[in-house]
Amino acid sequence: MRKRKALLTTLCVTVLASIALSACGNNNATEQLNPKSEGGRKTLTFWRAGTDAPEKAYWTRVIQEFEASHPGVKVNYSEVPFGNDMETKLNAAYASGTAPDVLSYTLASVAQRANLGQYEPLDAYADKWEGKGDMMESVLNTGMYKDKLYGIGFIPDPRxxxxxxxxxxxxxxxxxxxxxxxxxxxxxxxxxxxxxxxxxxxxxxxxxxxxxxxxxxxxxxxxxxxxxxxxxxxxxxxxxxxxxxxxxxxxxxxxxxxxxxxxxxxxxxxxxxxxxxxxxxxxxxxxxxxxxxxxxxxxxxxxxxxxxxxxxxxxGMRLLFMSSQSKQKDLAFDFMQTVMSKEETWNRYKELGTPVVLNSLKEDYIKDKPDMNQAVFDAVSYGEGAxxxxxxxxxxxxxxxxxxxxxxxxxxxxxxxxxxxxxxxxxxxxxxxx
Amino acid sequence: MITRKGTTVIFSTVMLIIALLMLFPFLLMVVTSLKTMGEIQSPTFTFIPKHWLFDNYSVAMRRGDWVQYFSNSFIVTAITVVFSLVFNSMAGFAFARLRFPGRDVLFFSVLIGIMVPAQATMIPTFLMMKMFPFFGGNDWQGQGGFGFINSYTGLVLPFIAGSFGIFLCRQYFLNFPRALDEAAQIDGANVFRVFFQIYLPLSKPILATLAIFKTTATWNDYMWPLIMTNTEQMRTVQLGLTIFRSETNVEWNLLMAATTLVVLPLVLLFLAAQKYFVQGIVTTGLK
Amino acid sequence: MNSAATSKATTPKSRRRVPIDKAGYLFIAPGYLVYFAFIFIPLLVGLYYSFTNYNFYSTPAFVGFDNYVRLFHDKLFGTAVYNTFIYSLFSIFPQMALGLLLAVLLNGKLRGRLFARVSVYVPNVTSMVAVSMIWLWIYDPSLGILNRALKTFGLDPVQWLYDPSTAMAAIVIMGIWKSIGYTMIVYLSGLQSIPTSLYEAAHMDGATKIRQFFAITIPMLKPTTFFILVMSCINSFMVFEQVNILTNGGPLNKTTTIVHQIYLRGFQDFQMGYASAMAMVLFVITLLITLLNFRLGNKGNDIDVD
Missing domain, CATH: 3.40.190.10 (Periplasmic binding protein-like II)
Structure with a gap:
């Protein structure tokens, strides 16, 4: 009898402890997610399609530098596998109003999600952005849908x-x-x-x-x-x-x-x-x-x-999108601009081998590996995606x-x-x- | 006696062959985890690695925060399993042994839950987690915050009771000799004591079974943690495994090394739990 | 005495009048509330979606039976239903029979029993992604492991997952491999509830092992078998993961299944209303099969234990 009581008590304690534990976990986690944290601190969420390690290292560095140059800003980074995994996660997020401020995703998503109003039109922001003129026209066009700019191409993937x-x-x-x-x-x-x-x-x-x-x-x-x-x-x-x-x-x-x-x-x-x-x-x-x-x-x-x-x-092309549900669109575009800068575009080439998308980097890019890069650059300029x-x-x-x-x-x-x-x-x- | 020994040897040999056949894909996984990528993709296949690359394991574990992934999975799985053992066995007992109006209707409504695929109910469940009132910054209408998104609660709550566990326990309790509770009732014990003092102690095999299944399901769940968690700190082991494959490439050796390590706790649990599958527990209880 | 208490109307004459146990509600409350909130309500929401054009974002508009009418004309869905039935037909019986056989063998005294139990069960705990990738190697169309094995026996290689006539068989084999461990465990635990006294009595009467298996083991395992049958039916009708990873429904749509279609139409095309209608059709199919199981399963289920 006593043994059984002891067993029951242990069970109750375990249950209570786990409730307490899960409650703690909950608090911590939501604090990190909540955009309206105390003291003017801002949190920017950024999701990217893909889970490979080299690109993760790249983003970790970019985010660190962005946070350093924007005091009070924290970037919440998350990565999701391509394809239906990402579609599922995005659909759940948009359905519940928790979509990320900035998203790195594929060209194939432009029409579907822009048409639903999930992606924010970027024309107003892009007009004020000096870097726009430097972008390769074919790349810039990939982000256009029904005469509006919804995404900024930054990782071309030509065949x-x-x-x-x-x-x-x-x-x-x-x-x-x-x-x-x-x-x-x-x-x-x-x-x-x-x-x-x-x-x-x-x-x-x-x-x-x-x-x-x-x-x-x-x-x-x-x-x-x-x-x-x-x-x-x-x-x-x-x-x-x-x-x-x-x-x-x-x-x-x-x-x-x-x-x-x-x-x-x-x-x-x-x-x-x-x-x-x-x-x-x-x-x-x-x-x-x-x-x-x-x-x-x-x-x-x-x-x-x-x-x-x-x-x-x-x-193929990967683009940066901004969610229409974002509560800090200026900051989101700030982040996109940083990624699109000449310096970061070149870093992307050096760290990940990504073809450049800026006209001003064309010569350096081709000079770096003439046997291969000329072909890749050409393919980017006349390639056509989904x-x-x-x-x-x-x-x-x-x-x-x-x-x-x-x-x-x-x-x-x-x-x-x-x-x-x-x-x-x-x-x-x-x-x-x- | 000699013939008996003979049959045992034959059975043992047959079993060994079956066991090795069943284990083959798993062994393939383990040997792959010790090869170089070049060897894996070479046109000539060899089962035994040319160079044993034990290094793959440490390389794999340095990719990503595996300590965090493992501890998240441990916490989520432990809480889910403890709750589900208690809740499901209680409900299963009631559905099998107690008599109350509406019992069969309620039981059938529980069964309905496994007849609709998770793909169809995932989004509504997700919305419920997000709009859970008073939690995660939500007001009473479930607005304003993030609810249980990106929390352990969100990963645990929908799975602590379910059709499968209730059904499994019910079927097990149905098999119990009725003499058990009749004897107890004569002694004047109430239902709670009958359950906790007679049924539960005799249910080790089914609790072990349920624990194994629930642990496996929670530990291996991929889709729910994928949509539920948003930060590196909340990732589980299955999400961690995605780091070894990209859109264009799979790092086989590292993926298999990490998968082997992820499976290991489940195999250990099975080793610990299978000893409850020993004949005669119920009979001993009867005497 | 009636031990399978699913049918309420047919009370055997022998049963004593038992007072109502109000405590029953207390026993089921915690589990049932969780189930109700997180599984049952979403299910009703899914039912509602099936009458709308829900796309995860815009406010759903009511479209009546449009989704169901469209479903009726959807050839691809018809193929998916057919494939799902084929999969179920060929996977349920082998996995139950083999599971029972292995459970009985591994319940007795056997050298290397622990090793065998673990080997049979390991496929079930390994996550589907890793397992599928290993099977992709085994089934590799050029020089896969299976084809090398065929070659050593002088047989022609087969393109397994890329041959429309073998793709479904390949998926079924993998499905059986993965679920034998599961049925074995449930049977093993079911075997433990059979009182050893029955076997002792049979042994004394001089019944052979095989006779004991058919006269005691099988009848006594009826609730377990019933559970496994119901679960295997439901699980087979929900088959998705191995299809998604191994074949993506191909070749020539020979392996696409109902849940695979639900996933594609819902999450790829954003037509969650339509996908929900498919889910409801699947629900009705599984419900009918479960009801059939209950009807057949309850026949002659009165086992006198004591």
Missing amino acids: VLLWRKDLFEAAGLDPEKPPANWEELAKDAELLTKKDGNTTVMAGLAIPTANAWTFWQSFVLQNGGKIIDADKNEPLFDSPESIEATNYIVDLVKKGITIPNDSTKANENLFPNGKAAIAYDSPAAYVNTQKDHPELAGKIGVSGPIERKTKATFA AKVTYSSKMYEMISQHLEAAFYNTKTGEQAMKDAAAELRKELPNLITN
Whole structure:
């Protein structure tokens, strides 16, 4: 009996202690969050998409310096993985009115969130900002939606042509001469592909089979095609140019020059895994491959995308946004300005390898690594990102799925594009709701 | 007797093979945590690392504030598990053994809770946490502050009782010999004493089971801490693991090293709890 | 005596009149209040959202049954429902049967029992992200571990997750692997509530082990089996994580599931009203299956213990 009572008492004490504990935790935490802390202290919240360590170190330094130069200001930093994780967190935050003052996020979010009124238009702030004139026009345009500036591009992520010089040499190709047109690309890719029976073990050209739209968009744009008329909500990707590009990709996939992979899974990315000889990938893939495979030093080539009818490539972009729910918009823009300064843009290049977005840094940037940076800079200047329509994610989901159907031989490339466009037209009334 | 020994040996061998098959992916994780990135991505696969890189563990633990992540996870998990053991077993007992009007309706309403996916209820629950009156700077209408967002309470509260635990305990208590409480009732013990002095001491297997499941679920929860916490100081181990993957790259060796360390407490807990799965507890209680 | 007290109307004649235990309300109060506030109310809110065009931000506007009508014409959702049924069909029975078998084996005296228990259970505690990444290696389409194994046996490699005919099977296998430990544990704990006296009596009557398993173990485990069946059904219908990480629903939408669609439509397209309607349909499906389970599970569930 006594033993049982003792047990009960222990239980009660544990429960009470934990209540007390959780209450304490609660107080501390909310204090850090609350923007209206005592003594004129201000707290600025900043979230960024991505969780990698180098960029975290970069932000930690920037925030330290910003706090030092702005006495009484504390920046609350938080990081969230890309993709649906960030979407979920942002949706919860906006639904509850706790969105961050400043956000570093993707181009694909511009139309959807600006249209809902979640992003603050920045024109009034940007007009007073001297740095605006120095920004590359193509980069500045990425943040525009319906003639208003909603975000400031600062980390471009263009697709450039990467190739393995060692594999070129082994296949009897000139390691310094990347393919110059689509025909050469197809020929080289086939030559470089290695198979074990029917299974491809080395991809001549890395083509994603799932979520293939970024890869596909580069080729459609190169062929002079367009994706969508954003004003009329009219899909344009069933045009002859686009179909020709699609057929080109579908043929290559059917020849087995790639290993099936999903472009949204970093762990399946063929080139950094040493499973592809040629790839359209981001400069970051080049950096990672060099880091993980020291034996490949100097054996990876970088050049601009292949020209066909126009110079074009897919280019992702990360932008800084301000929440329309922010209670300290001036301070928020102050922070954005600091990040966009010439000094910080150069630091970003030096610390993270990020391509520069300011015209005044162009020469220094190219001089620093001429063999690679010229190509990257060009790709930034004519690259095009995700279409700026509110339903872009659903649209690209449809395109990718119909492409997949063509890859798996259930329809032709032409049929895939026509079906995707028809499906989008049919779904549009459900998708344009706000 | 010889034949008996023979069957034991056969069973043991079969079990060993099954166990190794089940364990294989886990072993793969551990050996990967000891390799270099170059070896992981090389076209030729070897199970045993060429160079044993124990350094990966210390490198991984220096990325991010792991002491903080672990202590947050420990606190959140401990509180959640203690509460859920008490609340769920009490409710499960009542639903299984006590007779009161509306019992079955109430029980079924509890079951409903597991039939709607968390993805659909996550945002409403989040809004409730944010607008919880009188807490985190909120007024009585739940406005003005942050409620339980970014707090331990916010991470614990929605999980301290739930359909799964109540259902699990109820099914267990249903199996108890009724002679137990009849004997107690003759002695004149009230329901509370019956529960705390007869049922609970005999429920070690189910409490161990519930503790294991609840710990695992809380420790491994990713989505809720992701939307609930906003500062480095509040992050849990699962959020900490994201640091090893970026949009374009995964640092396999470090990720696997950190994951191995994150799984370790759960394996230890299981080792401690599994000893309650020993035949005959209830029977001993009967005598 | 009736030990499964779910059906209130059918009181057996033998049962004595027992006074009402008001204390029951006190016992369920703490757990039920937490459940009600943080799970049940959000569920009702979800039901409300399913009749609106909620997008996480603007004030939701009432749209009547529009979401449900749209759902009815949504081919992708139809595929998702079909896939979810396929997944459930092929994962529930194996995981229950294997779990029971392992529990019975690991309950007896066995060399290396502890090691075996831990090995079977470890998949269940490892977080899904790490586990999925390991399985991505195993299933790798070019030179994955599984394909190397096939090659040594002289078989042709398979593209597993990238082959429309094997992708769902690959997901089911991983799902079974992950949940065997879970069913084993519940069965193990259920086995502990079977009085050893029953086995002793059977042993004295000269019943074999196999006979004992069918005559004592299985009937006595009925409440446990019922619990596992209900939970496995519900869990299989909620399958999401491995799909999200392993295949993203592909190839050719062969592995997209209901919850995967809810997640995409809600959090990717911001159509939470529509996603909530999907959640309500899923709710009705799981509810019907649970009711069916209760009906079947209660038949012949009267076990005389003492």
